[in-house]
Every structure is written in C-alpha cells, then in structure tokens.
Amino acid sequence: MAQYALVIDLNTCVGCHACATNCKEWNTQAAFGPLSDYDPYGRHPSGVWYNRIMSYEIGEFPNTQVFHLPKSCLHCQDAPCVPVCPTGASYKREQDGIVLVNYDDCIGCKLCSWSCPYGCREYDEADKVMKKCTLCIDRVYDETLPPEHRKPACVLTCPARARFFGDIEDPESEVFKAIEERNGFVLFPDMGTNPGNHYLARTETKINLEEFEKHILKPDNPLFLEVMKRHHVSNKSAETTVEEVG
Amino acid sequence: MHPPISLIVFFLTAGTSIGLFIFTYFIEFLTLFGKGSGLPKEVVLVSGIISLVLIGIGAFAASFHLGHKLRAWKAIKRFRTSWLSREAVFSGAYGFTLLIYLFLMYYEINPFFEHFFGILTFIIGILSGFSTAMIYATNKFVLEWNTSLTVLYYLDMYLMLGSALFTIMSLYYGLPYTGTFVFLTFLFVALGFGFRLAFNIRQFYLKRPTLNEALNLPHNRTIRVLDTGSTTENYCTTEFYYRKGKELLSTTLPISYLLTFIVPLILILYAWITGTVNLYIFWTVYLSLLVGSAVERWTFFVEGNHVQNLFYGLYPEEGYKLRKGFMERKETRISLYN
Numbered sequence: 001m002a003q004y005a006l007v008i009d010l011n012t013c014v015g016c017h018a019c020a021t022n023c024k025e026w027n028t029q030a031a032f033g034p035l036s037d038y039d040p041y042g043r044h045p046s047g048v049w050y051n052r053i054m055s056y057e058i059g060e061f062p063n064t065q066v067f068h069l070p071k072s073c074l075h076c077q078d079a080p081c082v083p084v085c086p087t088g089a090s091y092k093r094e095q096d097g098i099v100l101v102n103y104d105d106c107i108g109c110k111l112c113s114w115s116c117p118y119g120c121r122e123y124d125e126a127d128k129v130m131k132k133c134t135l136c137i138d139r140v141y142d143e144t145l146p147p148e149h150r151k152p153a154c155v156l157t158c159p160a161r162a163r164f165f166g167d168i169e170d171p172e173s174e175v176f177k178a179i180e181e182r183n184g185f186v187l188f189p190d191m192g193t194n195p196g197n198h199y200l201a202r203t204e205t206k207i208n209l210e211e212f213e214k215h216i217l218k219p220d221n222p223l224f225l226e227v228m229k230r231h232h233v234s235n236k237s238a239e240t241t242v243e244e245v246g
Numbered sequence: 247m248h249p250p251i252s253l254i255v256f257f258l259t260a261g262t263s264i265g266l267f268i269f270t271y272f273i274e275f276l277t278l279f280g281k282g283s284g285l286p287k288e289v290v291l292v293s294g295i296i297s298l299v300l301i302g303i304g305a306f307a308a309s310f311h312l313g314h315k316l317r318a319w320k321a322i323k324r325f326r327t328s329w330l331s332r333e334a335v336f337s338g339a340y341g342f343t344l345l346i347y348l349f350l351m352y353y354e355i356n357p358f359f360e361h362f363f364g365i366l367t368f369i370i371g372i373l374s375g376f377s378t379a380m381i382y383a384t385n386k387f388v389l390e391w392n393t394s395l396t397v398l399y400y401l402d403m404y405l406m407l408g409s410a411l412f413t414i415m416s417l418y419y420g421l422p423y424t425g426t427f428v429f430l431t432f433l434f435v436a437l438g439f440g441f442r443l444a445f446n447i448r449q450f451y452l453k454r455p456t457l458n459e460a461l462n463l464p465h466n467r468t469i470r471v472l473d474t475g476s477t478t479e480n481y482c483t484t485e486f487y488y489r490k491g492k493e494l495l496s497t498t499l500p501i502s503y504l505l506t507f508i509v510p511l512i513l514i515l516y517a518w519i520t521g522t523v524n525l526y527i528f529w530t531v532y533l534s535l536l537v538g539s540a541v542e543r544w545t546f547f548v549e550g551n552h553v554q555n556l557f558y559g560l561y562p563e564e565g566y567k568l569r570k571g572f573m574e575r576k577e578t579r580i581s582l583y584n
C-alpha cells in the first residue's frame with residue numbers, strides 16, 4: 001500500500017524556517033485555508049501552523065552540535081489520532097496513506113490532538129476545527145500544475161534541499177532509496193505509531209583529501225593560494241582552545 | 247494538560263445524576279425479589295427529575311467544550327472505535343431511557359416495561375460513566391492517566407456523589423435507608439481516597455520517556471532544547487502544558503484531598519459516633535464532596551503530562567531511566583525557560 005510521506009535530511013537542514021513559512025503561506029490561501037492568526041500585529045502574535053521547526057543542542061560544551069528538527073504531521077501508518085475521533089472527521093486515506101481532517105465533520109473536541117504523541121495537530125480557534133499538515137494534497141494531485149510542481153510547498157521551497165517527498169513504500173522512489181541508503185529514522189519509535197515521515201541523521205562531514213589534492217591542490221590552479229590560506233586558517237581555528245577567564 | 251471547565255461541570259452533574267439514579271433504581275429493583283419496601287412514588291419521581299435535569303445541564307456544559315455544538319450529533323458516527331463517541335451515545339441514551347422510565351413509572355402503565363427501562367437506564371448509566379473514564383484511561387500519551395485506577399476512581403466518584411445525595415433524600419423524606427446510605431457514602435469516599443492515593447503514588451514510579459527517545463537518539467547523549475520555533479505560546483504549549491496550573495498544583499492537590507475525602511470522612515464519622523445524622527451534616531458532606539471533586543478533576547487534568555511536551559522541553563525533568571541496562575545514569579536537565 002502506498003504511503004506518501006516526507007523525508008527530511010537533518011544533515012543539510014539549516015533551520016531557516018522557510019518550509020514552515022511557505023507551508024503557512026500556501027495553506028493560508030489554498031484549499032485547506034485559512035490558517036488563522038491571533039493578535040498578528042500585537043504583543044503576543046500566535047496562530048496555527050502545520051509545520052514547526054525546533055532546534056536542539058546535543059553534546060556537552062565545548063563539544064556541542066546544534067540540529068534543527070522540522071516537525072509536521074508524520075502521517076503515521078498506525079495513526080493513533082484517527083480511531084479516537086468520534087465523528088470520523090479524522091481519517092487516513094487508503095490510496096496514499098495521507099491523514100486528513102474533514103473540516104465539515106470536525107466538532108472541535110480536540111481528542112485527536114490529545115492522541116498525537118508528536119504535537120502535530122493544532123486547533124484553529126477561529127474556525128473551531130482541528131487542523132494539521134495535509135501533505136499538500138491539494139498540490140500533489142493538482143493536474144493544472146506542471147509535474148515538477150506537484151510536490152508539497154515546503155519541499156519546493158527548501159533552500160538547502162533538505163526535504164524530499166514521495167511514496168516510502170515504493171522501492172523505486174527517491175525517498176525509499178534515501179531511507180535505505182542513509183538509515184532513515186523516525187521520531188518516537190516506541191509509541192507504536194509507525195510514522196510515515198522519516199529523518200536522515202546528521203553525519204560528520206569529512207573532506208575527501210585525495211580528491212582535494214588531485215583537483216584543487218595544484219600550483220597551477222589560480223585559486224591555489226586562496227585555498228591554502230583558508231585551509232590554514234580553518235586548521236588554526238580547529239585547535240582553538242577555551243581558556244578559563246578569571 | 248489544560249483543564250476544561252466545561253468537562254469538569256459535566257463530570258460533576260453527570261456523576262451525581264447517574265450515581266443518584268443507580269441507588270434509586272437499585273432499591274426499586276430489590277422489590278422485584280421481595281427485598282426491602284421500595285421507595286414512595288414521589289421520591290422516585292423527585293430523584294428521577296433531579297437526575298434528568300442534572301444530565302441535561304451536564305450535556306449542555308459539555309457542549310461548550312466543542313468547537314461546533316450543532317454538529318455534536320455527528321459524534322455518534324465512530325461508535326466502533328472511539329470512546330468519546332461511545333460516551334456521547336451512552337449519555338444521550340441514558341437521558342432518553344431515564345425519561346421513558348419516569349414516564350412509565352408516573353403513569354404506572356406496565357410494570358414490565360417500567361422495570362425494563364429502569365434496568366436499561368441503570369446499565370447505560372454505568373456504561374456512560376465507564377466510557378467517559380476510558381477516554382482518559384486509554385490515552386497512552388498521558389502516562390499519569392493511562393491506568394485502570396483512572397476508571398476505578400471515576401466510577402467510584404459517581405457512587406460517592408450519588409450516595410451522598412441519596413442520604414440527603416433519605417433524611418429529607420424520612421426513609422428507612424439512612425443508615426445504609428451513611429455507611430455506603432463512607433465506604434465509597436474511603437475507597438475513593440484509596441484509589442486517589444494509589445493514583446498519586448503511581449506517578450512516582452512511572453517510566454517516563456525522555457527527549458532522547460522522542461528524537462530517537464542514543465540514551466546517553468546530553469540534549470537541550472534551544473528553540474521551539476515560536477516566539478509566543480502556541481496550541482501545543484497551552485493545551486498540553488498549563489503553566490499556571492502547574493504552579494498551583496501544590497495548593498490544589500491538598501485542597502482536593504481535604505474537601506473530597508478528609509472533611510466528608512470526618513463528618514460522617516462524627517455523625518455516626520455522636521448519632522447526629524442530620525440534614526445539615528449531610529448537605530455539608532455533599533457540598534464538600536462536590537467542591538472537592540471539582541478541584542480534584544481540575545488537578546487530574548493538570549497532573550497529566552502529555553509526551554508531546556518533550557519536544558518543547560516541558561515534560562517533567564528527570565534523569566535518564568536506563569532501559570538497556572548498561573549505560574551510566576546521568577542527570578540531565580531539560581529546561582527551556584530558565
């Protein structure tokens with residue numbers, strides 16, 4: 001059975017919030033919109049978002065790393081938010097595994113959001129219904145769009161190209177291969193939700209020195225001096241130690 | 247979790263309504279086997295009408311929890327999978343069968359149908375309470391609630407409220423059941439005390455997930471929330487984490503114990519020992535139970551910690567609970583706001 005989902009590369013994600021912003025932008029004006037804002041120009045602006053980016057720091061000082069985690073509905077294969085819905089407004093599509101809310105049936109009881117361990121559903125106080133990422137179903141099936149645009153808004157906008165969209169059950173798809181090759185992982189595997197969205201782990205970037213020497217470190221390369229200089233400086237900074245002051 | 251006042255009102259009114267009916271009808275039921283002398287018609291009628299009005303108020307209050315009240319009927323559609331749907335169906339059916347029972351009883355149309363609907367209302371009432379409790383008890387993501395104690399306490403709360411009010415009716419109408427119901431009220435309040443204590447003690451032994459588990463990282467990594475991606479509060483931080491409530495918890499928890507259990511138990515004991523079982527004391531017992539239960543239900547919500555709070559660094563702090571058994575124990579503080 002097909003399962004459309006996103007695969008997000010934490011290695012290249014720079015935490016720029018472009019996906020969240022474009023998601024908000026698209027879904028405010030498209031079929032599932034609007035996404036309400038409360039007090040948008042006041043002191044405490046807030047509102048409904050389908051996608052939020054969290055930043056975490058891992059390790060202990062000075063050996064720390066920061067990574068960013070874009071989190072939208074993971075379109076779980078065993079979505080716990082669906083069976084609890086009393087009206088059937090929340091449902092999972094059989095043909096592609098997308099989890100949706102039918103705004104015309106939702107009574108706004110919020111129980112589905114209580115049953116999502118990821119906090120991926122947000123209640124719209126203005127429309128009084130539950131909202132969540134639609135996997136841009138109104139883009140991916142829109143035949144008026146050119147084929148290369150039939151992708152979620154967040155995927156198209158990502159400047160770091162950290163987001164991929166496709167059928168994670170189809171061995172030919174880009175996302176299936178990415179998950180296989182780079183050991184894609186899911187959030188909260190213990191919760192029995194079997195999420196569709198996968199993440200690609202951060203890896204330490206290594207420079208292939210052989211390639212480096214072969215192509216760049218040649219004295220006849222006009223950039224040779226500049227490269228040497230930079231290399232030197234970055235080597236220096238790697239050795240920088242932290243001194244206790246006072 | 248953020249406590250919804252509308253649901254707390256529903257718990258108390260539905261609780262009193264169903265609890266009262268359970269006892270009222272049970273006494274009538276016993277007469278079928280020649281046990282006891284039943285109740286005067288007037289008492290059944292008054293008690294039934296109180297139950298009916300209360301469940302009506304409860305349904306009205308609960309509708310304020312919904313975004314779209316007029317669509318509430320749609321909640322019957324997923325009876326097969328959703329406890330909330332079952333609750334809606336049973337609570338609605340309870341009110342309906344109760345009305346029919348009262349009608350049949352008042353006009354003494356047919357004793358068979360009267361008792362048939364009496365038994366039906368009795369069973370549906372219990373199922374309604376059970377379904378309400380199961381909404382909370384089946385939520386795997388709020389570990390504090392995810393226990394059979396939630397259900398046991400909840401049903402016991404119905405019996406506490408019901409028996410206390412029935413004692414008042416018994417005193418008011420001079421029925422021969424006062425002694426029994428004083429005892430029953432004491433019993434249910436004492437049981438409730440036990441269940442609630444167990445519910446609280448259990449929280450110390452919960453195996454809580456950690457942010458590392460949420461992010462699928464090795465257990466021995468230190469990790470800290472740097473930024474949650476929103477300047478102000480959002481739905482996830484207000485619905486699942488009630489900051490003010492958490493601050494008040496250390497006050498409301500003792501108050502709820504005091505008013506729900508200690509005061510009623512002491513008053514009943516006093517009444518027993520001194521033989522002063524009177525209306526004043528039992529009105530105080532009921533009101534104390536009612537106010538105490540309101541605070542208790544509020545506390546129940548605030549005590550619940552949703553696992554999604556992990557992503558925001560708002561889940562209770564604690565050291566890593568090592569499940570794999572060989573990594574060192576490390577105290578890690580996950581905190582965002584200090």
Ligand code: SF4
Nearest residue numbers: 073074076079081116
């Ligand atoms: S991420 Fe949450 S809302 Fe989305 S399918 Fe899974 S449980 Fe449901």
Ligand code: SF4
Nearest residue numbers: 085106107109110112
């Ligand atoms: S808030 Fe809407 S979608 Fe969610 S459980 Fe209630 S009726 Fe279903």
Ligand code: SF4
Nearest residue numbers: 023133135136152154
């Ligand atoms: S798939 Fe669409 S709705 Fe979902 S997060 Fe991306 S842009 Fe938003």
